[in-house]
Amino acid sequence: xxxxxxxxxxxxxxxxxxxxxSMALRTHVFFMGYPKAAITSEIIEDEFHNKIDKEKFMELHxxxxxxxxxxTEKATEGELRNFLVKKFGFLHFAEYYGEA
Numbered sequence: 762x763x764x765x766x767x768x769x770x771x772x773x774x775x776x777x778x779x780x781x782x783s784m785a786l787r788t789h790v791f792f793m794g795y796p797k798a799a800i801t802s803e804i805i806e807d808e809f810h811n812k813i814d815k816e817k818f819m820e821l822h823x824x825x826x827x828x829x830x831x832x833t834e835k836a837t838e839g840e841l842r843n844f845l846v847k848k849f850g851f852l853h854f855a856e857y858y859g860e861a
Contacts (some may be wrong), residue, residue: 771850779853779854780851781849781853782826782846782848782851782853783804784851784853785846786803786804786844786846787799787800787852788843788855788858789844789854789856790802791857793832793857794833795841798830798831798832798841802828802829802830802831802832803828803829803830804826804827804829805826805827805829806824806853807819807825807826807843810825810843811824811825818845820849821845821860822847822849823845823846823847823848824842824846825843825844825845825846826846826855827842828842829839830859841857842860843857843858843859844856844857
């Protein structure tokens with residue numbers, strides 16, 4: 762019985778963390794090792810990338826987002842600003858998109 766409760770709790774938390782594009786993005790940034798940026802940064806739609814890659818994003822069921830206070834990667838000292846959020850069913854998953 763305890764095993765099923767534990768599985769249910771983990772599943773509910775996973776669904777909540779991936780239920781919206783902003784939550785998925787914050788979760789991804791948090792697990793990349795930047796909890797402060799995940800919590801404090803504002804998330805806005807990346808109009809430039811969404812316009813340029815519109816057809817590609819429609820195929821992927823994705824949208825680009827930008828962090829207003831992006832974290833700085835330690836190795837390259839580059840800002841991790843742009844992310845792509847893909848939708849699978851009712852869940853959203855984020856990945857780093859880069860500056861291009």
